[in-house]
Structure formats: structure tokens, C-alpha cells
Amino acid sequence: MLKMKKIILAPDSFKGTMSAITICGIAERVIKRFFPDAEIINVPIADGGEGTCDCFFEALGGEKIDVKVSGPFFEKVDSFYLLLPDKKTAVIEMSAAAGLPLAGDKKNPAITTTFGVGELILHVLKKGVKKIILGLGGSATNDGGAGMAAALGIKFFDNEGKDFIPTGGTLEKITKIDFSDKLKQLDDCAFIAMCDVNNPICGTNGAAYIFAPQKGADPEMVKTLDENLLHFSKIILAYTGKDILNIPGTGAAGGMGAGVLAFLTGELKSGIETVLDTVGFDELLEGADLVITGEGRIDSQSLSGKAVIGVARRAKKKNVPVVAVCGGIEDDIMEVYNEGVSAVFSINRKPLPFSEARLFSEKNLELTIDSLMRVIKNINKGDCR
């Protein structure tokens, strides 16, 4: 019988049904029934949105620290960040200070701010952290990160020479940016902004047109927000020499992607690569017998930035088999096998529409992992004949 000494669980969430941590929990419980002595390593994949800190905590441990910062409307809110065990790295999810849920019924991307995200960074920097993983996603804002920058000492002036904290609706008032009071420690801290979208900051595929409607903008406001981000980009180019206009991902989280590039020593990186690098996935793979990954929907169309492919590419290099469990499998998935996926299973146990199937997703996942373990455990009797 096949021995399973080490299994890595690295699933993405199934959007709308199960978090990555939930999936890890179910899979671990099932696997233990078949291989009680196996070492199970949980690496739930975060995308930068809500729950990103929890994913890193699940994978690496560390210290989740509660702080009070400004919320989307400059009101005080309870927030948090995660200090990783190395004490040199912290994880911040911007939605913990500027997230849509915090805005409640009042969501309005013209007046919301990322100021609290900057305050979170201030808190983190006091701990002597040298690297900050900043999860973009789930934001209620469209301020291009100007609020965050303001909290970090960067000053924005209007045409009357008055400094102010710009929001999505007032970015067009900026006539000057002054970096002289910018917090010095920022230069010693590297930022990685987790970002799974490729949208540019401006235009019909940009932050305002694509994401502002779900943040409460009507078509007229969208147009204004987009024009304001264009103005903001030009001002940034003038004062920093950085041309952020056509960089993919700068439109993430209301232009926060642009803010990270313009005001911080930062780079934009996919959630999956950030997680895998941070947990040391390549080292974890040493001696692993199996990786179980998964995502809500698998296809061969959009391979980059997807959890399953990111996991598989690394596992392939180490010859570790990868099984993907998915909520739905699209038609042509041959390419995923080339990328290192060994097999793909859907969790759907019956023909049911999604509206009904989603209610059984945890149970269905359990059965799928159960069946997989049964195959691995039982169909190996002839191995060493």
C-alpha cells in the first residue's frame, strides 16, 4: 500500500462557497481518516482580499495584532495586521481599513479613503518590519492610494496651496505633491502588493469603469473618477518620474496598485506567487508525496495568476503529483496537465444547478477528497509485485 508521509494542501477559495481555510480543514480531516500519520501542511491561497491575513496565519503562524485606524470615512475602526514569525515581515489586508464591508450602506468611492491603510503601515513599521505584504482587494475606495500616502507623510496641495487628503472625488484638485515629510523608514521597507487583476489605472478597462460601480458609483461618477485618476497619474509622473498609466494592475483596488508603485518601494505580484514565495513552498515540496490544490472553476484559458497552475508549476519541478479539486471543470483543460497537474476532480456529486449545488459544497468536497484518498489507499495493492 502506498504510504503518504507528507501532503500539502494549497487550495484557493471557491468563490461564493468555501474559503481556502475551510477547504484545508475539510481535506485535512478526511485525509487523517486514511493516513493518520501523514504530515499535513496547510497553505490556503490568499488573493489579497479579505481573509488574506488568516491564510498566512494558517500557513505560517505569527501574531495577529489589533489596532485602531481610520476607516473608509476617516472614522475610527477596529483593524489588525499580521506579524509573521520572522518578525521582519508583516501582512496587511487593505480591506481591514478601507474595505467595502466597513462602508456598509454608505458606500461612495468619491469620498472614501485609504488613509487607514497608511496608518496600518505606520503601526507595522514601528515593529521594525522590513517587508510588508499588502493585500489589495475588496476596497471601498477609488483614491489611487493617495489617502495611504497622506498618512505616511506625503503632502498633496490644491491650487490655493492648501494641503489636503485627496479622495476619489478630489484627486483632480491636486496641483503639487511634496515628499519632504515622507516617513524615512519607508525607504528601508519593501512592499509586495498582492494583486490578481491586470486592469490599468485609467480608461474603460480601468479602476473606475470596472470596479467603481460595485463600490456605489453611478455612470456619471464613474466618468469623473476615471478622469480624476488620469489627472492623478499625470501629477505622479510630473513629481516622481514614474509613468504608471499603462502598467497592468495599477487599477487594482481603486488605483491602490498605482499608489504602491508611486509612493512605496513596491511591486505588484499575484496572490498565488506571493503566498508560495512567502511560505517557502519550494522547500515545503521536498519529500512531499502529494499536493492537493483547487479553485472554484478550472480552465485552460487564463493560466497565469491562478492558484492551481501556480502550485502545479512548482510541484512539477520537484516531481510531486498534484491533484486539483474544483467546483467546475471547463471544457478544455489539457493544458493544466502540461503544467504539472496530475488529475482534476469536480466536487459535484449530482447534476444540480449552482444555486442548489453550492449548499452542499462542503459535503461534496468531503466526498471528493474521501474518494481520492480511497483510490490512493486501495488501488495500489499490486504496486510492488
Place this chain on the structure above:
Amino acid sequence: MLKMKKIILAPDSFKGTMSAITICGIAERVIKRFFPDAEIINVPIADGGEGTCDCFFEALGGEKIDVKVSGPFFEKVDSFYLLLPDKKTAVIEMSAAAGLPLAGDKKNPAITTTFGVGELILHVLKKGVKKIILGLGGSATNDGGAGMAAALGIKFFDNEGKDFIPTGGTLEKITKIDFSDKLKQLDDCAFIAMCDVNNPICGTNGAAYIFAPQKGADPEMVKTLDENLLHFSKIILAYTGKDILNIPGTGAAGGMGAGVLAFLTGELKSGIETVLDTVGFDELLEGADLVITGEGRIDSQSLSGKAVIGVARRAKKKNVPVVAVCGGIEDDIMEVYNEGVSAVFSINRKPLPFSEARLFSEKNLELTIDSLMRVIKNINKGDCR
């Protein structure tokens, strides 16, 4: 890597989507991609209905012989039977002479006959056959097998002393049965009637009430047909001493189950057990590495007579792992594992209602077998460490 030298494919049909033979064909094609040298043995499971001869032919070969016999309305129809390679056994599916499709738009269980089934038996007996497997199912009749008996020389008389061929609507006219001209060879031939229902011949759970409506009977006709079968049972008891009234399965195929017990040296047997016995499944299992079985819907409720369980119980005795692939998996299936099923996979690759999912069943099955083979082939690298 695991070697797969011998794989047995023994699926039931997925009702409404794929025949057992189709499933075997898809599975074999996929398996060959991964284990080109594996011996693949196809044992598509028949239930006694349409396609039963094809299933036996697929598993055992033999000679399919075309004959002309009487159809449901005593008209001449093209029919056939299967002579197995041992030349001592034949397979007849009664639907080939008395099936619903032959009745077309005129279906009427009061006037249809199983006379042609008797004629098929006559043809077969001329070949010197000693065992006839008679598939019940899909019949357009409700004559209790009286038509078949008449073709074999058994005479039915009315109260005017005139012999006639009773049908569902005229069974009540029988006052006397005469066996003196019954074909002599019948005594040297054993009959196995394949029958997957447990309905008795009479009553609200009997042949007429349960099956006659789909054969064209209105409620009034159902009542008459049921009364006629009761009369028929009493006459049989009087003239043969056989009390068929409360035997499960006598209500199969318009009371044909009763006819087999009353007029032939016959037994009723589930489709799965008949197939497995006839193909010598226990011997086939010797040296097999894997059995793949399956059915449209799997649950723990109705274990007996189901293909998956029948296959698993035998495989368990020989320690051969069994994987079931299914169109739908019901909630509690733990019991199937106790019966010898190693693992169960659903073929549903996406959350879709049955009306849509059924259109993709062949493709979905292919993917499921493909994934299973990938797991078996790829997740065994560490086996012999």
C-alpha cells in the same frame, strides 16, 4: 509506477444517457491512453430489457441470429436471439418480440401478446440449447406470459370449450389449461428470467397497477387487467399447483415473471447476478488489478440487485479494488464501501441541472475515467520506496 495488467469494466447503463456498452467503450479508450498494454475485459451489465443480447455479445461473443416471429399484435416482425459460444446457452430479450417500441402508437396492454416470445424459444430450442436466459423488461404486454405458453403448445380454453390465445384483456375467459401438447424439449431446458423488479403479479403494487399505465392503459383498464391477472393466478394454481400470487418478481413484464414460473422450468434472477454468473465473473477477477463499475445513481438504500453492489461483493472476495463512476451520488453511501467498493466518483464536471448535464454525459464520463487513470498512474511514484 503502478502496473495495470488487467482491468474489468462492468458498468450498468446510466438510464436516459448512456448504455453500458457505450460506457465500456469510452472507459476502454481512455484507459488505453494510460495503460496501452493492459488487458481490458468488457462486461456491460444488462437488466433484461432492450440491449440485453448486445451486452452478452459484448462480453462473450457468440452468434446473433435473425428470425421472424409474431409481434405484440400477432403481426410478423423481425426479431433475433443470441446463441452464446458454448452453443448450449441462448439469450432472448422478450422486448425483441413483445417490446413497447414494436407497439408504436397503438400500445394497448389488453390486446398485446407474448406469443412471439414463445416462437423465439421454439427457434432457440431447435438449436439444441439447454439453457435460455430470458430478459424480461420493456414489454408492451400484460398477458402473464400466456401468449408465450400458447406458442409452446400449452392450450387455454374458454367456457365454451374453445381454445384461444389469451391476452391481458381476455385472461379472465380462461376456464381450463391443457399441458398435454406442451413442447417436450422444454423439460430439458432451464430458463433464467432476468428480472430487476420485485413486484408481485397482482394488487396495487402489481404488474397492472405499476406498469400498465406506461403501456397505454387508462385507470379502468388497469383495474380490469389486474382482476384478470388474479383470475389467471388462480387458474394456474388449480392446473399446476404453483401458487405464484405472492412471489416477488412475478409482476415483471406484464406478469411474464409469473409465466416463466408457471409454464417453464425457470427461475427469476436479477440482471446483475445473471450476467456475472454467465460471464464467469469470479474467474475473470483472478489476476485483475481493478474493476470499474457504475450506474446512473448510487445510494445505500437499495443495495440488492444493483450492478455496483453485485460487482463489488464478488470483487471483494477476490481482493480486487472496485471504483464506481456514477451520474449521481446520494447522501449516505458508506454502506457501499462495506460491500467492497473502493471509491465512488460522480461524472458531473460542473454544477448543472440534469436536463443540461445529460447532454455532456459521455464527455464527462471520459474526463472522470481520465482523472482516475491519472491518479492511478501518477500518484504512485513513492510506492516501492
